[in-house]
Amino acid sequence: MKRPEDPDADSALRVAADAGRLVLESGGETYRSEEAMLAFLTAFGVWNGESFATPTGFMLSCDGEDGRSRALVRRVRTRQMNLERISAIDSLARKATAGELGFDAVEAELCALETRSSYPAWLAIPGAALGAGFFSLLFGGSWKDALVAGFVGIALGRMVQRIQRARVSDFFANIAGGAFTAFLCMAAAHWNIADAADKAIIGAIMLLVPGVTITNGIRDIIAGDLVAGIARMTDAFMSAAGISIGAGVGLETWMLLTGVLA
Amino acid sequence: MNGAAQVAVSAVATFGFALIFRVKPRDLPLAAAGGAMAWGVRLLAGAWSGSDPMAYFIAAIAVGLYAELVATMMRTPATVIIVASIIPLVPGGGMFYTMSQATAGDAIAAATTGFATLMLAGAIAAGLAVAAAIARLAPRGLRQRARLRRPATPRDRNAV
DSSP states (O other): OOOTTOOOHHHHHHHHHHHHHHHHHTTOOHHHHHHHHHHHHHHTTOEEEEEEEETTEEEEEEEOTTSOEEEEEEEOOOOOOOHHHHHHHHHHHHHHHTTSSOHHHHHHHHHHHHHOOSSOGGGHHHHHHHHHHHHHHHTTOOHHHHHHHHHHHHHHHHHHHHHHHTTOOHHHHHHHHHHHHHHHHHHHHHTTSSSOHHHHHHHHHTTTOOHHHHHHHHHHHHTTOHHHHHHHHHHHHHHHHHHHHHHHHHHHHHHHHHHHHO | OOHHHHHHHHHHHHHHHHHHTTOOGGGHHHHHHHHHHHHHHHHHHHHHHOOHHHHHHHHHHHHHHHHHHHHHHHTOOHHHHHHHHTTTTSOHHHHHHHHHHHHTTOHHHHHHHHHHHHHHHHHHHHHHHHHHHHHHHSOHHHHHHHOOSSOOOOOOOSOO
């Protein structure tokens, strides 16, 4: 039922699409993005909302009070895990559905979410160091390997971030990351800073490797989102291919260099 | 490294990834605890069943149920806890080895590793789906009792 404070269908569609795009850009599942958009449309009193999302974009449509259908398409180009934002949109959708927040408040909140973050950017640095170092330990590396993996992980995180900001393809970013990691870890093992190069490499490379993506791809397929699932699994295999090509290049380069030096 | 040390190590590794994934600061310790539990359950289930996919399946069920419990208690989406806590289980290394064997031209090794990797990923996904289904089927009273704040509002309809 239409209430006086409800927005017109066009504005509702636009704001719902913003919410769906933010969910996908923050690494949320496609069904979560679809449900968030429908929740907002329903909360704004719009009829027959329907959406279809894949990891790389979505379509959203609804019927207006004039009886005409409206639809829009959005592409999603960047995907960066941001769970805090996903929680925030989830609670926003819940508040809108419960009628605690009106249209204007939701729009303002979404706008703020786009830029605001309670996370300082530097926290990703200790995150990368801990993640890479302790995974190296878990895979049977020594403390020295873990230390090398941690430092390489920090550099790797910053490097990949820089490359992605330059809007180069993820495939290339993965090749560069793999090569960088393999080369540095081999060098560290050569000068006895690390005990086993492969344990340091696998620890640092955990930061790039698409383990969550492949699992989520299969989860999508189980849930019946076949297109999204296949897209995610392809994404996972492509990034794994990029990383291993890169690692191969890094190892070969090191072998050639030491071959020449020795 | 013995089991207890591995569990502690996976807690710290999960904490690191939770920072990268920007888990809400409030939920960070819960995510790390989930990662430790995931690895612990995997070790126990592996020793009990002797099969890797089975161990990962059971560990994923444990993570899923834990995430659902935290989700109802803290009013946060279960995904947030799942994505972080599942990190120690997730077959990232397997994906890497599969593709590096493939790029090295060793088709047979790549197929073997790739199949094992997909089995693990499938086992984890199935375990999470089972946990989500259990949480949806749980009696309402049980769910309400687990809730700390605010009254019930519509939750995710989808089961995964």
